[in-house]
């Protein structure tokens with residue numbers, strides 16, 4: 001043999017003894033039950049699998065708040081679910097209006113472009129949410145067949161809080177709406193049927209607090225009608241929803257499902273059902289607000305004004321005189337806390353999705369962040385940061401319960 005086996009280190013030697021606390025913009029920590037489920041492989045077409053799939057769909061209907069009978073899993077990242085929604089709903093030549101707030105909404109526009117959509121990007125000013133009147137005007141002008149939008153723009157931490165009104169405007173114009181809810185689903189309300197969303201996309205590794213690489217997409221009846229009446233053949237074989245329907249609704253073969261990933265998704269969804277959406281939304285809101293108060297207590301600046309600020313991922317301006325990379329590497333090395341930078345923006349981001357929203361995790365993160373800023377020569381008022389965090393936790397009153 002020409003190529004000999006390389007000598008590599010085992011994972012035990014590469015990985016730290018104690019895992020780092022994943023407080024970035026995803027992937028997020030997973031519950032022990034999700035991790036255990038992810039170690040299981042069973043027959044992908046057997047009776048046991050069928051039962052599990054039925055439950056995954058039933059639990060998804062709750063989490064997405066929909067009666068849809070077109071919810072499917074995708075073996076792939078959140079981006080694969082995005083591409084599945086786009087490829088199935090945007091036919092070549094279709095006018096598409098892409099509400100573009102940042103990196104991920106831009107990705108939906110690019111995907112729509114690539115499948116032959118005639119894409120208009122509605123560029124929203126940096127740092128603010130999309131305005132429903134502006135979107136309605138753009139819908140009237142461009143007459144799109146499909147509108148794409150993110151609920152939470154993870155990249156710059158902007159929250160499109162007027163999504164229900166935007167969906168209404170699209171509905172009134174007979175335009176299908178694709179919503180990317182990768183970082184938001186199960187962290188805050190998203191009522192697919194009530195709001196009239198035609199495709200909701202989520203990934204595993206963010207709001208759901210599951211593993212990366214297995215995702216979910218839900219289609220409305222209107223979306224499904226478009227999918228089943230399209231006369232052209234989809235260019236994407238793996239992402240063809242009509243083929244995926246064979247596995248998800250007809251107990252037959254499309255491709256070998258990511259069995260262990262589906263087990264993990266099952267557990268993640270089950271934990272959400274057990275917690276209830278109301279309690280989970282409150283846990284997220286409480287922790288995200290406390291974290292934000294703690295950050296401001298330290299004396300740092302949040303990126304986005306309160307009105308448009310995303311709670312699932314919190315963006316912070318890098319303090320003057322400090323360097324983003326130094327902060328990320330110091331906090332990881334010294335405090336074993338991982339946080340994120342962003343795509344070309346001089347900000348740092350702390351996630352508040354799933355298991356990240358635990359009181360002990362946010363205290364550790366605020367301490368680690370303040371200490372890191374100080375160690376690098378910046379100013380951070382640690383006692384005030386911790387006090388503000390504590391005060392916000394104590395004063396929180398449930399909004400959803």
Ligand SMILES: *Cc1c(COP(=O)(O)O)cnc(C)c1O
Pocket residue numbers: 026077078079080082104150152153154155180181182183203206212213
């Ligand atoms: C992370 C993210 C994605 C992409 O998910 P991947 O799993 O990285 O492909 C898409 N949209 C939003 C809003 C995200 O936060």
